[in-house]
Amino acid sequence: MDIVFIKQLQVDTVIGVYDWEKTIQQRLVLDLVLHTDVRAAAANDDIRLTLDYAVIAGKVTALITAQPIELIETVAERVAGMLLTEFATSKVDVTVTKPGAVPQAQTVGVQIVRSRS
Numbered sequence: 127m128d129i130v131f132i133k134q135l136q137v138d139t140v141i142g143v144y145d146w147e148k149t150i151q152q153r154l155v156l157d158l159v160l161h162t163d164v165r166a167a168a169a170n171d172d173i174r175l176t177l178d179y180a181v182i183a184g185k186v187t188a189l190i191t192a193q194p195i196e197l198i199e200t201v202a203e204r205v206a207g208m209l210l211t212e213f214a215t216s217k218v219d220v221t222v223t224k225p226g227a228v229p230q231a232q233t234v235g236v237q238i239v240r241s242r243s
């Protein structure tokens with residue numbers, strides 16, 4: 127299976143468990159892997175036959191920033207669900223990192239893999 131991917135998508139949003147986090151914006155960084163078949167798009171050189179990463183980036187950003195969320199796990203599940211529902215992909219890998227969360231660490235995050243049922 128082929129892959130369309132988006133690396134290091136930066137999204138500033140209200141995210142966090144604690145009260146002090148609910149009044150500020152913090153950065154999330156996402157890596158997205160969408161399993162798909164790009165052969166028809168390549169053979170016809172036609173964007174309509176593949177997954178448009180620009181469209182996907184915009185929809186993911188809109189979904190995450192639509193309302194405050196507490197857990198990055200929730201972000202990952204919502205993004206995976208939306209991608210599987212709205213785009214022609216049978217399997218997605220979603221990594222959500224929150225680089226500012228633990229100052230002693232380069233970054234922290236969660237990674238999930240979900241398939242269309």
Ligand SMILES: Nc1nc2c(c(=O)[nH]1)N=C([C@H](O)[C@@H](O)CO)CN2
Binds near residue numbers: 147226
């Ligand atoms: N597994 C998780 N652990 C933690 C989360 C999270 O979303 N998933 N969130 C927090 C706080 O919001 C933290 O980022 C504040 O610095 C703590 N642990």
